[in-house]
Amino acid sequence: MSGLAMPRSDEKTLARRAEIVAALRGIVPGEGVVETVNEMRAFESDGLTAYRQLPLVVVLPETVEQVSHILKYCGEHGIKVVPRGSGTSLSGGALPLEDAVLLVMSRFNRILEIDYPNRVAVVQPGVTNLGITIAVQEDGFYYAPDPSSQIACSIGGNVAENSGGVHCLKYGLTANNVLGIEMAMMNGDVIRLGGKHLDAEGYDLLGIMTGSEGLLGVVTEVTVRLLKKPDMARALLIGFPSNEEAGQCVADIIAAGIIPGGMEMMDGPAIRAAEAFVHAGYPLDVEALLIVELDGCEAEIDHLIGVVEKIAIGNGSITCRISQSDEERLAFWAGRKAAFPAVGRISPDYYCMDGTIPRKQLPRVLAGMRQLSEQYGLRVANVFHAGDGNLHPLILYDANNPGELEKAEAFGADILRLCVKVGGVLTGEHGVGVEKRDLMPEMFNETDLDQQMRVKCAFDPEHLLNPGKVFPQLRRCAELGRMHIHQGKMPFPDIPRF
Amino acid sequence: MPVTVFTPTSSEDVLSAVHSALAEEAPLEIVGHGTKRGIGQAVQTAHTLNLSGLVGVTLYEPEELVLSAKAGTALAAIEQLLAEHRQELAFEPMDYGPLFGGAAGSGTIGGTLAANLSGPRRIRAGAARDHILGIHAVSGRGEAFKSGGRVVKNVTGYDLSKAMAGSWGTLAIVTDLTFKVLPAAEAETTLAIRGLTDDRAANAMAHAMGSSAEVSGAAHLPLLVAGSVAAGLLAGDAATLLRIEGVPPSVAFRVSRLKDLLKAAGAMQEIAGEESRRLWRDIRDCVPFSDEKDRAKPLWRVSMAPSDGHRMVDALRREAPVNTFYDWQGGLIWLMMEADPEAATLRSLIRRHGGGHATLIRATASQRAAIPVFEPQSASLAQLSARLKEQFDPKSILNPGRMGF
Numbered sequence: 001m002s003g004l005a006m007p008r009s010d011e012k013t014l015a016r017r018a019e020i021v022a023a024l025r026g027i028v029p030g031e032g033v034v035e036t037v038n039e040m041r042a043f044e045s046d047g048l049t050a051y052r053q054l055p056l057v058v059v060l061p062e063t064v065e066q067v068s069h070i071l072k073y074c075g076e077h078g079i080k081v082v083p084r085g086s087g088t089s090l091s092g093g094a095l096p097l098e099d100a101v102l103l104v105m106s107r108f109n110r111i112l113e114i115d116y117p118n119r120v121a122v123v124q125p126g127v128t129n130l131g132i133t134i135a136v137q138e139d140g141f142y143y144a145p146d147p148s149s150q151i152a153c154s155i156g157g158n159v160a161e162n163s164g165g166v167h168c169l170k171y172g173l174t175a176n177n178v179l180g181i182e183m184a185m186m187n188g189d190v191i192r193l194g195g196k197h198l199d200a201e202g203y204d205l206l207g208i209m210t211g212s213e214g215l216l217g218v219v220t221e222v223t224v225r226l227l228k229k230p231d232m233a234r235a236l237l238i239g240f241p242s243n244e245e246a247g248q249c250v251a252d253i254i255a256a257g258i259i260p261g262g263m264e265m266m267d268g269p270a271i272r273a274a275e276a277f278v279h280a281g282y283p284l285d286v287e288a289l290l291i292v293e294l295d296g297c298e299a300e301i302d303h304l305i306g307v308v309e310k311i312a313i314g315n316g317s318i319t320c321r322i323s324q325s326d327e328e329r330l331a332f333w334a335g336r337k338a339a340f341p342a343v344g345r346i347s348p349d350y351y352c353m354d355g356t357i358p359r360k361q362l363p364r365v366l367a368g369m370r371q372l373s374e375q376y377g378l379r380v381a382n383v384f385h386a387g388d389g390n391l392h393p394l395i396l397y398d399a400n401n402p403g404e405l406e407k408a409e410a411f412g413a414d415i416l417r418l419c420v421k422v423g424g425v426l427t428g429e430h431g432v433g434v435e436k437r438d439l440m441p442e443m444f445n446e447t448d449l450d451q452q453m454r455v456k457c458a459f460d461p462e463h464l465l466n467p468g469k470v471f472p473q474l475r476r477c478a479e480l481g482r483m484h485i486h487q488g489k490m491p492f493p494d495i496p497r498f
Numbered sequence: 499m500p501v502t503v504f505t506p507t508s509s510e511d512v513l514s515a516v517h518s519a520l521a522e523e524a525p526l527e528i529v530g531h532g533t534k535r536g537i538g539q540a541v542q543t544a545h546t547l548n549l550s551g552l553v554g555v556t557l558y559e560p561e562e563l564v565l566s567a568k569a570g571t572a573l574a575a576i577e578q579l580l581a582e583h584r585q586e587l588a589f590e591p592m593d594y595g596p597l598f599g600g601a602a603g604s605g606t607i608g609g610t611l612a613a614n615l616s617g618p619r620r621i622r623a624g625a626a627r628d629h630i631l632g633i634h635a636v637s638g639r640g641e642a643f644k645s646g647g648r649v650v651k652n653v654t655g656y657d658l659s660k661a662m663a664g665s666w667g668t669l670a671i672v673t674d675l676t677f678k679v680l681p682a683a684e685a686e687t688t689l690a691i692r693g694l695t696d697d698r699a700a701n702a703m704a705h706a707m708g709s710s711a712e713v714s715g716a717a718h719l720p721l722l723v724a725g726s727v728a729a730g731l732l733a734g735d736a737a738t739l740l741r742i743e744g745v746p747p748s749v750a751f752r753v754s755r756l757k758d759l760l761k762a763a764g765a766m767q768e769i770a771g772e773e774s775r776r777l778w779r780d781i782r783d784c785v786p787f788s789d790e791k792d793r794a795k796p797l798w799r800v801s802m803a804p805s806d807g808h809r810m811v812d813a814l815r816r817e818a819p820v821n822t823f824y825d826w827q828g829g830l831i832w833l834m835m836e837a838d839p840e841a842a843t844l845r846s847l848i849r850r851h852g853g854g855h856a857t858l859i860r861a862t863a864s865q866r867a868a869i870p871v872f873e874p875q876s877a878s879l880a881q882l883s884a885r886l887k888e889q890f891d892p893k894s895i896l897n898p899g900r901m902g903f
């Protein structure tokens with residue numbers, strides 16, 4: 001691991017491995033406990049493949065009671081637990097620890113209930129994101145958040161990462177599309193938050209859980225919102241001579257009061273790589289390409305297409321094609337959807353970043369990236385969820401060249417620092433995990449981070465759940481709880497009062 | 499001890515107020531404009547921290563869809579500013595003022611988040627929690643912290659901004675807020691179906707919401723309530739209301755589709771433009787139960803799965819005299835009790851009909867003292883909530899007891 005410090009392994013736990021395996025077998029019978037090195041290899045990393053570690057043991061429970069018992073047992077014995085869904089995290093959120101039980105939720109793969117009058121589905125956390133849509137699409141419904149990994153990633157992992165996708169601009173992130181969860185806590189308690197009703201009661205623990213990266217509890221059931229599929233969708237493929245014009249076009253579309261179903265942008269290197277790979281018919285004489293997709297009823301789309309086209313031309317577009325059929329619309333998307341593998345073809349390895357910036361900072365950030373690219377001697381291609389400012393720079397490198405992975409990582413870190421500097425954030429949808437953990441102080445000061453860790457203390461006071469992720473330095477809850485009362489006296493000398 | 503009111507004008511003032519409160523172990527009641535002061539368990543503190551002097555919009559970039567303001571900024575001022583740019587807070591925050599006899603148009607942006615306000619558009623656009631992007635706050639530990647940012651897509655660290663939603667000032671004092679804002683619809687039309695019983699209305703609403711007409715408001719006003727919105731526009735019969743918003747050609751198309759879809763349901767009428775807006779404002783603010791003569795009557799706000807709501811109400815009607823209307827396709831039930839609050843009966847019926855929760859919004863002081871205002875939680879959930887409170891406010895100096903702990 002390139003310089004990444006993980007929590008020190010607990011020798012006592014390592015020494016008790018056989019006993020722990022036996023105890024887990026007592027909770028989950030049959031095939032549910034995996035302990036041989038060969039079989040555990042499949043779990044040694046997630047989507048951030050640069051980092052690998054064999055877990056202490058892998059357990060694949062099938063019932064909520066088993067999850068609860070496993071956590072209770074581990075909690076009582078001070079054993080760490082790393083939850084895992086499908087293992088597609090791009091930030092190393094599901095990276096195992098040598099002394100931790102890897103709790104894999106993939107056997108929770110059933111859809112429990114589909115309720116059309118209330119437009120919700122109740123599913124187990126191991127169901128894939130796309131699996132939900134597949135279960136309801138014949139009836140004209142779908143689940144809106146659509147990460148590119150949707151055929152593989154689990155809805156439990158989506159909740160843990162607050163995942164997004166192309167359609168999140170109009171339809172919201174995971175957090176806006178989940179109404180309830182059931183979760184098991186490190187002490188074995190099983191709790192329900194929210195449900196089919198729209199407002200959860202009490203503190204917004206559901207909001208805290210969403211995006212908490214498996215550090216607070218293990219999600220055992222999810223209630224998601226279903227949406228009716230729009231009548232139709234049409235897309236515009238718009239080429240610009242530079243990123244500035246494309247960026248201004250995006251701003252003008254939104255200023256005109258239009259929130260497209262999707263609005264994606266690619267820069268020159270990404271366009272050329274994608275075109276060479278899938279031959280989507282992308283123009284090659286442009287430096288920026290926008291895909292604007294409008295969905296809804298025909299009357300609305302006809303109206304808005306005209307408005308968007310006018311805005312594009314007003315911003316100096318070189319090309320502007322409007323899809324005349326669903327095949328053509330999908331062809332527009334084909335290049336964008338294949339952007340990652342396309343870049344994979346022109347470089348032995350690539351490293352996908354995930355910062356978000358205020359949209360208007362795009363030209364500045366892209367210029368900064370070009371400069372960094374020269375400085376590091378590594379190429380970079382950009383795909384961009386333009387509507388919501390979420391950048392995915394792909395850094396091209398060759399892991400076989402000694403030192404190049406480290407260089408790519410340093411380049412990536414500099415890009416994220418730049419994102420923060422212009423008012424953005426370290427991660428828009430991939431999570432902090434281990435990858436961006438040590439960059440957290442770029443965005444938060446010690447007080448900010450301490451308060452986040454205190455939330456962790458409310459859920460998992462011994463820091464047993466997924467330690468080593470998100471926080472650069474875990475502080476003990478007792479220490480975090482200490483208070484320094486400032487000596488001050490009423491009446492408030494410097495506060496206006498009446 | 500006389501109540502002292504402090505009115506900070508900066509976040510530094512808020513911080514030193516909390517420091518002093520901690521030093522003296524003298525809890526603070528946190529208020530904005532005080533429009534929602536009647537909600538929750540009554541708070542009795544020696545000092546009040548009034549945030550209405552902490553004002554100002556600090557950032558508004560319409561083409562970036564983002565607005566930041568200090569916590570005491572009037573919601574009305576923000577809505578006015580947004581309207582000038584044809585934008586809005588899409589979650590349509592309700593105004594609690596009139597329910598308690600206050601003037602309409604009061605309330606702060608901080609209170610909007612603390613109470614997790616929303617409105618009829620909740621069924622499409624969510625609540626304040628779904629639109630908050632970032633905060634600065636002072637915890638009950640006397641520490642200023644921030645969370646989130648100013649961009650929509652952000653998973654950097656725990657979402658403490660959402661943690662503030664619906665926390666009623668019991669975790670931290672939010673001093674600065676950043677919200678996502680959205681374009682306001684150019685046009686709107688409401689389709690009113692007349693004369694439906696509650697159960698037929700629930701069916702019609704489910705049908706409409708399950709269509710691609712993109713309904714952005716679905717409410718049912720039973721006969722007794724229909725006349726008390728929009729200056730009597732709907733008097734005479736029950737009204738089931740479906741709102742369509744968007745660009746004019748789209749609205750026309752979707753309204754005609756909806757009429758087609760529901761033509762067998764009952765007689766219909768279209769209400770457009772300003773009249774439609776007025777109608778939904780009245781529903782949003784619970785105007786039917788704001789009348790002065792009713793102000794002593796207990797009022798519940800119940801949240802359930804939309805299709806369960808009317809069944810629970812039907813069962814409740816057999817137990818107690820109650821007046822009611824529905825928003826959110828039937829999932830938000832406003833219940834005005836003609837006599838006693840009937841908390842135990844109501845809550846057990848909610849449990850029996852699929853679950854959800856009831857909040858006693860308006861009641862006499864003695865009723866609020868005797869009845870848990872917020873839905874009692876299971877033991878393990880209550881413990882978790884209490885631990886969270888302790889992590890933000892270990893000495894319990896912020897609105898102690900407001901949420902029952």
Ligand SMILES: Cc1cc2nc3c(=O)[nH]c(=O)nc-3n(C[C@H](O)[C@H](O)[C@H](O)COP(=O)(O)OP(=O)(O)OC[C@H]3O[C@@H](n4cnc5c(N)ncnc54)[C@H](O)[C@@H]3O)c2cc1C
Pocket residue numbers: 046047082083084085086087088089090092093094105125146147148149152153154155156157158159160161162163164165166213214215217218219220340429430431466
């Ligand atoms: C090719 C590719 C494309 C991608 N595209 C996108 C994209 O467009 N948008 C996007 O947002 N992400 C994207 N991702 C990232 C990833 O798919 C998401 O983060 C996804 O939500 C992870 O789900 P998972 O089931 O694979 O979770 P894992 O990778 O198994 O775990 C992720 C995190 O969630 C925790 N976790 C998993 N299950 C649970 C549970 N049941 N309870 C508690 N914690 C749990 C883990 O501990 C870990 O911290 C992409 C990944 C790949 C490989």
